[in-house]
Amino acid sequence: MKATKQASIPEQPVRSWRGGIPLQSLYTAGLGGQVFFKALKERGEIVGTRCRDCKQVYVPARAFCERCFAELTEQVKVKPEGTLTSFTFSYFDRDGKRMEAPDVLGLVQLEGATTVMLNRLLKVCEPSKISIGARVRVVIRPQARRTGSILDIEGFELI
Amino acid sequence: MSMPKNLRGTGLESEDFKKGKVFTQYYVPKIEYAWDTGEAIGRYLAELKNGRLAARRCNRCQRNLIPPRMFCERCFRLTDDWVYVQDTGTVNTFSICYVSWDVQRLKTPEIPAVIEIDGAAPGTGILHKLGNVKPKDVQVGMKVRAVWKPVAERTGSITDIKFFEPIKSAREKKR
Numbered sequence: 379m380k381a382t383k384q385a386s387i388p389e390q391p392v393r394s395w396r397g398g399i400p401l402q403s404l405y406t407a408g409l410g411g412q413v414f415f416k417a418l419k420e421r422g423e424i425v426g427t428r429c430r431d432c433k434q435v436y437v438p439a440r441a442f443c444e445r446c447f448a449e450l451t452e453q454v455k456v457k458p459e460g461t462l463t464s465f466t467f468s469y470f471d472r473d474g475k476r477m478e479a480p481d482v483l484g485l486v487q488l489e490g491a492t493t494v495m496l497n498r499l500l501k502v503c504e505p506s507k508i509s510i511g512a513r514v515r516v517v518i519r520p521q522a523r524r525t526g527s528i529l530d531i532e533g534f535e536l537i
Numbered sequence: 538m539s540m541p542k543n544l545r546g547t548g549l550e551s552e553d554f555k556k557g558k559v560f561t562q563y564y565v566p567k568i569e570y571a572w573d574t575g576e577a578i579g580r581y582l583a584e585l586k587n588g589r590l591a592a593r594r595c596n597r598c599q600r601n602l603i604p605p606r607m608f609c610e611r612c613f614r615l616t617d618d619w620v621y622v623q624d625t626g627t628v629n630t631f632s633i634c635y636v637s638w639d640v641q642r643l644k645t646p647e648i649p650a651v652i653e654i655d656g657a658a659p660g661t662g663i664l665h666k667l668g669n670v671k672p673k674d675v676q677v678g679m680k681v682r683a684v685w686k687p688v689a690e691r692t693g694s695i696t697d698i699k700f701f702e703p704i705k706s707a708r709e710k711k712r
Contacts, residue, residue, distance in 0.1 A: 391574065392582035393579055395571070395572040397570055402565050403566065407560040495680050499634070
């Protein structure tokens, strides 16, 4: 082995190594999602699927029953109105930065559905103005602006 | 696309996505990371900025370890000293690679190689690239030297060494 000089000068080490991971995602709606988004985009309707055995109406539509694993083929149009089952005020964005105006999110059980749907609560600025059990209505974008995305639903507004 | 008969689903080609055959959501997540270098690699990277290869010495097995580590994996004990090793070495193994890291075809191949560094324990080495050499001329056992970036361009990264190039013997140089 060749002679080596002992290193004596203290160095400021490199503490961390920074980088990014380039990722792109193309998410397909799937069999159930396809049913739901087609109805939403083309007709402005909220459609679910029914499992008769389990007495469930899944909204948004699903391809199979998550209780009995049966394939779900029966489509059900539900009323674009329902009941607020939970809500939250979020003052932080996805990156953890504080926002001036909060995002208000609500879980809503639409009439005819046995499941709840998550979306924005529109025109609500204070928690004291709403309560669980409040009646809400789905606000859907005009047809020309609908793309077949969950964002075609602008949110829920209080009735 | 032909689907196996026992599977349900929607066979999709990239054309189908463009035509909007199914509903999709396109999303580019922003993913950043900071990898903690640890004590040994932190010092190693800082020394690269100075154009030196720093190794850790284990006094029990008498090996100089590069890349350096604070723990000798052979003796199961902490390593003892920092030492500098040469920026020359020997090709231990190599590959001629026509595909980039993100799977793009390369016309000019990259030649990643494990280089046994002079002054470090034999049989170990660092992974780097070879340059200034034709792929067909690369051989295991070939003597090579680090080609450093100019001082101002160094950042404390393994890429502060651009690549390793063959050391030509005096006789070869004359020709």
